[in-house]
Every structure is written in structure tokens, then in C-alpha cells.
Amino acid sequence: MASVHAQSIDLVRVLKAERKLQLLSSSVVQKEFKVALGGSPVGHKQIEGDQKTPEGNYVLDYKKSDSAFYKAIHISYPNAEDTARAKKQGVSPGGQIMIHGQKNGLGWLSGVSQSFDWTNGCVALSNADMEEVWKLVKSGTRIELRP
Numbered sequence: 001m002a003s004v005h006a007q008s009i010d011l012v013r014v015l016k017a018e019r020k021l022q023l024l025s026s027s028v029v030q031k032e033f034k035v036a037l038g039g040s041p042v043g044h045k046q047i048e049g050d051q052k053t054p055e056g057n058y059v060l061d062y063k064k065s066d067s068a069f070y071k072a073i074h075i076s077y078p079n080a081e082d083t084a085r086a087k088k089q090g091v092s093p094g095g096q097i098m099i100h101g102q103k104n105g106l107g108w109l110s111g112v113s114q115s116f117d118w119t120n121g122c123v124a125l126s127n128a129d130m131e132e133v134w135k136l137v138k139s140g141t142r143i144e145l146r147p
Contacts, residue, residue: 004030009136012060012099012143014123016041016053021099021123023136031136033129036114038121043147045077045121047086048094053121053145054082060099060141063134070101070127071134075143099123099143101130 008025015022016037023031039051046052054077064072078086078093086093100122102110110126118124123145125133 004136009138009141012133012137012141014053014143014145016055016145016147021125021133023133031132033125033133034114036119036124037117038119039117041117045082045094045097046091047089048092049120050094051120053119053123054078054097055145055147056081058143058145060137060139060143062139064098067098067100067104069098069103069122069124071130072098072100072122073134073137073139074098075123075145094121097121097123099125099130099133101125101127 009023011024013022013024019035021033021035022029037053041053043052044055058076058079060073061076062074064074075097077097078095082093102113114126
């Protein structure tokens with residue numbers, strides 16, 4: 001596989017059932033990583049605190065180097081549809097959904113923590129994988145989260 005550059009990654013895809021995050025360029029998978037998801041991963045995030053990882057199309061709208069986890073890239077959840085659905089139900093849709101590494105100071109546990117779903121709805125990577133994703137994915141990149 002040819003060298004992957006940040007300018008070539010135009011889509012991040014999360015396959016929830018397979019616990020995989022893929023980096024794509026022109027519809028071709030360039031890199032793939034194992035992920036952990038929210039503690040209740042089946043289905044689309046509906047309300048704050050449901051521990052579900054969203055499903056659908058969003059944007060990775062900003063990077064956060066000073067996170068409680070090893071680096072973080074924000075997913076633009078909730079979108080207008082998510083917000084409208086939650087408002088209709090009279091609940092908060094939640095937010096602050098990120099792709100991130102391990103909790104600061106606990107990176108050494110990733111061999112264990114990446115074997116089960118432990119986040120509150122985020123997509124978690126090992127710190128080494130998060131470092132690679134951080135370098136290859138620019139703010140503004142589209143993300144597709146599939147069941």
C-alpha cells in the first residue's frame with residue numbers, strides 16, 4: 001500500500017458491528033483500526049446518557065489536544081435531525097461525541113480496554129492508533145458511522 005497522507009483522507013468510516021474505523025481516500029480504504037464504542041453500542045444515539053455511539057453522516061469539525069483522553073477529534077453530533085427528534089421527545093440528544101485515545105495516564109491498558117465497549121458514546125482507539133489518525137485526518141473531514 002502506498003504511503004498515506006493527510007490531504008488524501010476524505011472519509012472516515014466507523015463500522016460499529018465490526019468495531020472498526022477506516023480511513024478512506026477516493027472510496028478506497030487506506031488504513032483500518034480496531035475501536036471500542038459506547039457501553040450500549042447497538043442502535044443510534046437518541047438521548048444524553050444512553051451510552052450509544054451515533055449512526056449516520058457527520059463531520060469531524062475540530063481537534064482537541066487538551067482532552068481528558070489522549071487527543072480527541074469532535075464528531076458533529078447532534079445534527080439538525082438529531083436535535084429535532086430529541087426536542088420532539090422532550091429530551092437532550094447529548095453531545096461531545098469524539099474519536100479519542102485512552103483516558104490520560106491509562107494508555108498502557110489499551111490491550112485490555114480495546115477488547116470491550118467502554119465509552120459513553122465515543123469511538124476509542126489505542127493511543128498509538130489515535131496518534132496515526134490524528135496525523136492523517138484533517139478538521140472538516142466527513143465521517144460515516146454505520147451500524
